[in-house]
Amino acid sequence: MRKVKWNPLFSGACMLLGGMLLWVGAARGDISSTNPAALLIFPKIVVDTSAGVDTLIQITNTADVPINVRCYLVNATPQSPPATTGSLLPPTAITTTTCIETDFTFLLTAKQPIMWKASAGLQFLPLSALMGPGGQRNAGSIPPAPQDPMVAELKCVEVGLAGDEYPIDSNDLIGQATIENINTPDIQTYNAYGVQSIAGQNNRDNTLVLGQEYNGCANYLILDHFFDNAPDTVGSGPVRTSLTLVPCSEDFVLQSWPRIVVQFLVYNEFEQRFSTSRTTGCFSELVLSDIDTRAGNTGANDNYSIFNFLVQGTLTGQTWIRGVQGTSSGNGLLAIAEEYHSDGAHFGAYVPIQKGTRSKNDTIKLVGASPAAP
């Protein structure tokens, strides 16, 4: 039998190389909610002015040069029956499979932050009429929400300045959204997800390939949460959590969204595992207990949910969330969670962490800036 002699130095080098490759591979799949990026995703924008609820959207150019931004508002408000005042505010259960997309473009000057109310838009940007110190002006405007009440997702992509408005591989945008209830009053802020473009990979067409041109969506989202109706560890009343899910793949040209089966694996503090699943479309917002039971917080349903404190017996749990991969689409998901205290009077938002990479890419097909654009 032939014996293979291993050179220790060579083996060490191979291990080092393997380790480095793993390390780089792990880093490539990141979507970050803290780093400047080429594509921003705001999973939840909500407007219900009659109930005192609106969303402040902030987008900032971190670069020393002006940049052009194209945004796509995905209106996920249930249209049939029409949403009414208060119906979109948690506790609620929204799973929308057919959304309506509208888009708009604006130009940000160097280092410029802007903000607008989702309900009102921004007809004139701050440097529309004036010229900034760098000799630059804003261009474009931001339309108001197409309906009130409204719940929506917002995606914004950095595009070229030279009139072509095709995506570019610069990572200059940061964003955050603040959902305000002025009647309570209460506010919560979350950072927009930033999908970084990969240098040299952008082919400058209107199809964004996440996982190839841009960082890919993760295989799992991992959410730490209180089980619904667990007693507040500090204040009064039970704690409940709602989860908003949006797909990484979207086709704005054909206005079609994938049907994604979402698998949930739930672990309690006894290391016990439970699971359930649910189908989502272009937008989903559910109180955790409503994922596997009927909507509404009554003992007849929520008390039997695997997300409920009465079922689990521990205060907190960890839920792994995975969109089941399609035949051609990665079916990745992004999410934000909102934790409600004091019977819903106070709330705070946070993000799940991401783990693993997908073997299939997700794609976002943008509507071209001109009718001739592909």
Added chain:
Amino acid sequence: MRTVKWNAFLSCLCVLAAALGGLAASVRADVTIDKGASVLIFPKVRADGTFETTIQIANTGNSLVVAKCFYVNASGSQCQETDFTILLTKQQPTVWVVGSGRPYGYYGGIQPGAIPPMGNSFIGELKCIETDLTGAPVTGNHLKGETTIEAVRTGVDSKTGLQVTIGDVTKHNALGILGNPAATASNPVTLDGGATYAACPGKQILNFLPTGSSDPLSPATTRNYNELTLVTCQEDFENQLWPTVVVQFLVFNSYEQRFSASTSVKCFLNTELTAIDVPSRQNYFNTSVFGVGVLQTNEAQVEITPVPYSNGTSTAVAGVGERILVQAGTATRAGINLHTDGDLVAVPPDQIRMPTGF
């Protein structure tokens, strides 16, 4: 003289590895709130009779994880460190309240170990480092965490002078520092930018509504305030030493105009933004570069950058923000995880030195 012969293939591999190492260091930038990590930083923890904090930590891995945690109490004239160890089985989440801790058997679930109570005079940070059973740091990237800060009384916060309303809730993701899974870590934990652990951010960015500005939703009756919390990434728990870092603030308003200010951080800073450059609090809406009277716009961004020491070395900082909206005497807060841009790989790198065994 001895001659060393290089194998061409081996040399090529080494060059490739070095190149990939450089790439890794460049793409794996700084702190994250989106990944399981080997070091968790909870920059703002309060249990002081005005606020109470609930900590959540989870093991995202499929095997048992140990974490060594360090409270740094900055409520007094100097920082005071207290540490404890938690042990989490696979996928196990755990939770505790900072003031009361987690006495053995107090909550349901598998017990992670007793967690000491901090009472009602704690203002500071919490850091948790993934270790093996002997207490040596490991780069497993299995930890994630969150804080929930709840107001427990209505009144004025003596720390910042801001209004507080009982029941109000602020949520933050813990900041995570990734370890290099291929590396072997040791004490001290070295934030070298990727060879062992990622480094802290070189620049942090906070988008904010200027202090004193009114809220766009209800202009007549509201005022916005902003709180910033920063902690140093270099900490020596063995010798109880913390560096003092000068931090530079570059503020840009929506007219692209630039302003600046600076302050110093020794282990922990928790302040309203305008108190950075107007500590006297005189007419600060109109005199601070973070105030609406100076900025003249409803929106601004501030870049937060540590300044190198005169000898060329430097120390990074990491932190969180909060927006406070006061409407007719009622205050509400929203937690903000700062954006980050690039990492600060200091020479020598920042280190977290854990106490050694007795």
